[in-house]
Amino acid sequence: MRELAVQALSSVPRGYDLLAPKFDHTPFRTPDAVLDAVESALRPMGPFATGLDLCCGTGAGTGVLTRLCGEHVTGADFSAGMLDVARERIRSDGPPVSWVRADARALPFAPAFDLVVSFGAFGHFLPRELPGLFAQVRSVLRPGGRFAFPLVAPPRPGSRGYWALLGFDTVMRVRNALWRPPFVMYYRTFRLGDVRRELVQAGFRVELYALPEFGRRRDGSPRVCLVVARTPDGPAAPGGPTEPDGAAEPDGPGGPVSRG
Incomplete structure (x- = not known):
């Protein structure tokens, strides 16, 4: 608890530097x-030559890319501590892996990637930052490239999950009102309706794919979907997307699964 308190009272990069060894x-x-x-969902959309794990943390998503991409994989994160752990943790038998310290809002890459993935980092971006973030991702993708990330369907109002996320966000807002530097991490601000609109405005075509491994809610909608935003130069994925009803609620908070 003491360690988490110290991390929570740090800046976002410093907090993750401290957390990295135990993340x-x-x-x-x-x-x-x-x-x-x-x-499994992305494999039929390939083959991919190059991949970028955006906000890679300790490299969990980077490992996925080493099995999907044939030429080269890059992990990018703003925490030097997380990158240090990722370098030690990820050993690829396939394509070579590079690690780059970078802010997702100012990526230092040319249009060199066929696939960009991100797992659970979007709570670190305020809604007003999404246009710039998605424009950066668009700028590093090759023609026909894809940007993919999982989203959990929003918890029902009044449920235990709903109150847990609301409580977490409330605590973070109080902390940021009283303490500097701020630690931006909100689970309820990444709303699918807003995200889809900003992705389209950034030049993407947005498709949603249900992840059947996680089942469906009582209303039949999937519990988890994969958002795939592709540049208009590429072909549609084999089989075409599904439209997960509940996960696509435009006003529901669709929080990221978790950072990694």
């Missing part, structure tokens, strides 16, 4: 089940 043992690391489901 893979926390609930914040993206579960393997999510990584495997995303990999």
